[in-house]
Amino acid sequence: MTDVNYIPSKQGARHNPARTMIELPAEHLERLSSWGGVASGMSYVFRPSTPDSLHEVLLLARRSGRTVGLRGGGNSYGDAATNNENIVVDLRRMKRILDWNPATGRIRVEPGVTLSDLWQYIIEDGWWPPVATGTSYTTMGGSAAMNVHGKNAFKAGPIGDHIIEFDLMLTSGETITCSREENSDVFHAAIGGFGMLGIFTSITMQMKRIYSGLLEVETCTRADLSEMFGYFNQHASESDYIVGWIDSLAGGKSIGRGDVHRANYLAPGMDPHPAQTLRTENQHLGPNLFGVLPRSVMWLLMRPMVRNAGMKVVNKGKYLAGSFSGVKKYQQPHVQFHFLLDYIPDWKKAYEPGGLIQYQPFIPKETAYDAFSEILSLCRRRGLPNYLTVLKRHRPDDFLMSYAVDGFSMAMDFRVTDENRQRVVWLARELDDIVIGAGGRFYFAKDSTLRPETAEAFLGEERITRFRELKRRCDPDGILETDLWRRVFG
Ligand SMILES: Cc1cc2nc3c(=O)[nH]c(=O)nc-3n(C[C@H](O)[C@H](O)[C@H](O)COP(=O)(O)OP(=O)(O)OC[C@H]3O[C@@H](n4cnc5c(N)ncnc54)[C@H](O)[C@@H]3O)c2cc1C
Known part of the structure; x- marks a missing residue:
């Protein structure tokens, strides 16, 4: 090459x-x-x-x-x-809440309002953002522009499915209002249009009613990728959220093994103290991990582990500990369930100086198992296993530049160094071929390596022309x- x-x-x-x-x-x-x-x-x-x-x-x-x-x-x-x-x-300085109706859960915000601002504003009224990304530092403007999804993508779809209307400033300075009824073509293209059509200056969304600040969570391990898929297929219809964490350093018969977390909202009456569990201070992550270790220094401890040998030990230890404890059921605050990656502030610094990229293909359910097995094997063969691998289930949507499929996505973090930079790019090319061959799609929020011809292969010439x-x-x-x-x- x-x-x-x-x-x-x-x-x-x-x-x-x-x-x-x-x-x-x-x-x-x-x-x-x-x-x-x-x-x-x-x-x-x-x-x-x-x-x-x-x-x-x-x-x-x-x-x-x-x-x-x-x-x-x-x-x-x-x-x-x-x-x-x-x-x-x-x-980020345009961050006012413009209108909030605690009776209906309809909110209108400026684009710089973060997910963290949003949940803190609404939770004590018994509402939660319908879609939550793995970090709470995202803004609503950035979230709409990428049409982000959460661990409930199979059930709730992307954020765009909960946007009622928005104001978009065009580069002429004129502002237009877009909804499913008004300027509907721009509505369906600016959501997920990665900031190329105009600037969201206000976004109106429908929040999700909740009756407790806690979720019912179940965690367990799965011995390989087939069991992982089996779990999603068996439990999707009865779960509000499901996410799989794959140990991508495990090979052979264990390929695709890992933990699954699924969660459900509490129905009215299940929480005896909703007024307490819904308080913001009962959601926040504490400053220390295990009560003693300041979270702010955790990335330093992660640093020596962020390499193949270190991650092999960490992943195996996590998997074995999970298998040993069997199926665990517990209640957990929404924030702790959703924003696991915010537990360790600045964790990306552990990847310095080279940094990291993420590669997240979305593949239809009919071909996803074979394609993801091939992807995990290929990464191992190339000596470039990914260190954090997250499996999610998705449903299709009607946005023009959609990345969604009726299938699964697998998000993979790759460490980049001076030594492996070129090899990571070559690997991404090989993975692209597998994804396109399996009828898959890509997500611009996570992308660093896509080429024009690959984008055309998954979006199709007609969509790109319309955009x-x-x-x-x-x-x-x-x-x-x-x-x-x-x-x-x-
Ligand atoms: C740790 C971590 C976990 C993540 N987990 C998830 C996840 O679970 N699900 C998921 O879908 N994504 C996830 N992401 C990706 C992230 O949600 C998206 O990249 C999101 O778009 C970031 O929002 P932002 O405010 O930081 O936007 P930026 O990254 O700053 O911008 C994103 C895009 O939005 C455009 N944009 C920004 N503001 C506006 C505006 N007002 N009007 C028009 N366009 C605008 C920008 O031009 C850009 O193209 C994760 C990212 C991280 C770092």
């Missing part, structure tokens, strides 16, 4: 350099990186706090000939929220761009 550039990141301004009239202020230059830390670059960063100041940045972009990339919490693993040598609008037409309508001068857009669609 020939050498390839890993995440091409220096592609320069494309908006219209010939039109450059003013220089942007150098004090806005900042280094931004992908969440996984594998790619970084300099951008002019602006942090507007109102729609008017946001519009001013768009005008500045026109006057400077630079493109504009949008950024929420910067939690996309790859280059979806970076825009090297151009403008980046960080929307480009909408982009021309909403952003005729091509002002909105990111490094991801240039890499995959540029």
Whole structure:
């Protein structure tokens, strides 16, 4: 195979350099990186706090000939929220709750409201976000733009299925309201449209009613991938959430073994003290792990383990401990169940200096077992096992750039070093072939390696053409761009 550039990141301004009239202020230059830390670059960063100041940045972009990339919490693993040598609008200061109805659970928020802000605002009224990602640092704007999913994707679908309407600022400065009835084509394309059609300035969503701050959780181990799939198939209809954690360093007959966690909401009356369990302070993760170890230093302890030999020991230990305890049933606060990855703040630092990428294919249920078995074996054969592997069940949705299937996804974290960088890219190419061959799809929030031809293979030419037409309508001068857009669609 020939050498390839890993995440091409220096592609320069494309908006219209010939039109450059003013220089942007150098004090806005900042280094931004992908969440996984594998790619970084300099951008002019602006942090507007109102729609008017946001519009001013768009005008500045026109006057400077630079493109504009949008950024929420910067939690996309790859280059979806970076825009090297151009403008980046960080929307986290637009974070007001604009309207909340505790009787109906309908909420209207600005795009910079994080999932953490959201659950803390609504929980004591007996509501919970209908879709929760594995970290609570994501913003609602970034979540809508990627159409994120949670551990209940098979039942609740992605966040877009719970969005009632949104206001979208176009690059002209005009704001349009979109819903399933009004501007429906833009509604179905801007959700999951990775910030390429316009800027969400407000989002109205329906929250999920809950009757307790606790979930009924069941955990157990599964001896191989076939048992893992069997568990999902057997329990999906009677569960609100299911997630599988695979030990991807186990081979042979144990390939695909791991733990499964499933959870259900408590029905009305099951919790004798809902007013207490729904209090925010009874949800929070404490500052210490096991009561003694400060969570803030955990990433340092993880650091020596983040390599093949270390992860083999950790995964095996976790699996054996799980098998020994058998099926465990307990009640757990929502926050502790959902945001496991926030337990260890800054855990990605354990992967420094090279960083990590995630690869998350979505494969139809008919072909998923064979494809995931092949993927896990291939990673082992190439000496590049992934260190965190998460299995989820999904259902299809009706968004234009959808990644969803009636099937499964497997998210895999790969450590990147100077030594293995090229091999990781080659491996991703081989995995792409397996995924496309199995009728699978990809998710731009997690992507770092996709090529234009692979995107076309899973999205199809017709969808991409429709998306480009909408982009021309909403952003005729091509002002909105990111490094991801240039890499995959540029
Ligand atoms: C530890 C971890 C766990 C995760 N778990 C999950 C998971 O369980 N499920 C899942 O689906 N994802 C998951 N993700 C991915 C994450 O949810 C998505 O990448 C999400 O989009 C990040 O939100 P953000 O606010 O950080 O957005 P960013 O990463 O900053 O931006 C995401 C995209 O949104 C665009 N954008 C941002 N704001 C706006 C706006 N106001 N208007 C229009 N476009 C905008 C950006 O241009 C970019 O393309 C996880 C990520 C991490 C780091």
